[in-house]
Amino acid sequence: MNRRRTNKAVARMQDALLRFYGEKGRDLPWRRTRTPYAIWVSEVMLQQTRVETVVPRFAEFLRRFPDVFSLAAAREKAVCEAWAGLGYYRRARNLYRAARLMVHQLAGRMPGDEAAWRRLPGIGDYTAAAVASIAFGERTAAVDGNLVRVLARVFALPGRTATPRLVRAVRAQAQLLVDCEWPGDINQALMDLGATLCRREAPLCPRCPLGRWCRARREGNPTAYPGRKAKPARPILRIAFAWCERGPALLLEQRPLDGLWPGLWELPSASGPRAKQDLGRRFGQAVGLRLASVRHDLTHRHVVASVYRATVTRQPGQKWWRDPLVAPLSSLARKAIVAVREISEKAAPPPSP
Ligand code: SF4
Structure with a gap:
């Protein structure tokens, strides 16, 4: 694409974004002002908090601290109190420190460019650029x-989310788009586009200005x-279950009240890389044949459980259940019991005619 055509395409994209922002941009209280102080406060509040949560707190905060002088003159405790509901109080403390710096070192003036904003406590690249473009x-x-x-x-930029290479490539394109008379509006249009139409899943492309x-x-x-981050491999947890029957009853034990499946019932078990041997050690005798194996996925790991025949006497915390499937079982234990029963039913000789 030659330079003239590139410039034309960029100009059309800028027009489309500004039209979208004018017609469909979100009506947010900090957008009704161009006061740098209010824009700075809103950007810091928005750093880790959702827009809906920020809206009412922003109005209240500005009522208590309407300008940088009132903020700098307050006690840190009062600033943190006014921050209640927004979380991440370190932001409130940084806001307060930055206000005091502005008042005591800059005579109450807001920094005029992005680089100077970035030198203030609690201001990263994004916030510095947002405030500098919107307010200045x-x-x-x-x-x-x-x-x-x-x-x-x-x-269609290659690369995974948040990799420096992709961010660099995005920044280069974004820089072309904000190179106009209304950089703050372009930034805000892109923010709104990402928040409302170009959603992570199911983007609303037919309504998109771009x-x-x-x-x-x-x-x-x-x-x-952008390409997804590779998910870290989930570790495997090995569990050995003991299948101990007494007539029609099955021996179950209750899990501790903390950890996985707290308070639920399961087959007596041991876990870890040598789960089978540990299970035998627990009962003072080697466990027998493997009857079934089941897999179960948890958020942070895969579980592989094998069920072994065993003959043991009841211990504290254990109970014989005539119908184990009515017990409050862990999902893994239920899966294991059903698997053993299905296998034994298939292996059973057909009833004689
Ligand atoms: S909403 Fe659709 S058309 Fe618009 S930028 Fe996202 S993917 Fe592209």
Whole structure:
């Protein structure tokens, strides 16, 4: 694409984003002002908290501390109290420290550019760029997760979420888009687009202002961008269960009240890499044949449980159950009991005619 055509495409995308922002942008209280103080406070509140939670707290905070002087003159305890409900109180303390720096070292002036904002406590790259572009019209892109998702899709950028390479590529494209008279509005349009239309799953492409330029959409698979982070392999937990019968009853024991499946019942067990041997040691005799094996997935690990025939006497915390499936069983124990029963039913000789 030659330079003239690139510039034309960028100008059209900017127009589309500004129109979208004007017509469909979210109506948020900090957008009704261009006061740097209010914009700074809102961006810090939004760092780790959802918009819906921030809206009422923002109004209340500004009522108590309407400007940087009142904030700097307050006690830190009062600032933290006004922060209640937003969580991550370190942000409130940094906000307070930054206000005192501005009042005592800058005579109450807000820093005028992104680099100076970044030197204040609690201000990272994104917040510095957001405040500088929205409050001061600096042509700098505010790159956060939403913006990475949107532009990785629009330009079909390779790379996994949040890798430095992808973020660099996104920043380069975003920088072209904010290079205009309304950089703050472009940043906010992209934020809104990421929050409302270009969702992680099921993006609403037909309503998207950048739809006609979006390469991921054209490829027919927008959610393939950005590439997903590789999931860490889940470790395997091995469990050995003892299958002890007395007539029609089965021996179960209750699990401790903390840890996995607290208070539920299961077959007597041992776990770990030498689960079978440990189970034998627990009962003072080697366990017998393996009757069944089941797999079970937990959030952070896979469980592989084998059930072995065993002959043991009842111990404290254990009980004979004539119908073990009515007991409050752990999901793993239920799976294991059903598996053993199914295998034995299949192996049983057919009834004589
Ligand atoms: S067209 Fe779809 S995938 Fe592309 S930016 Fe818009 S919402 Fe996202």
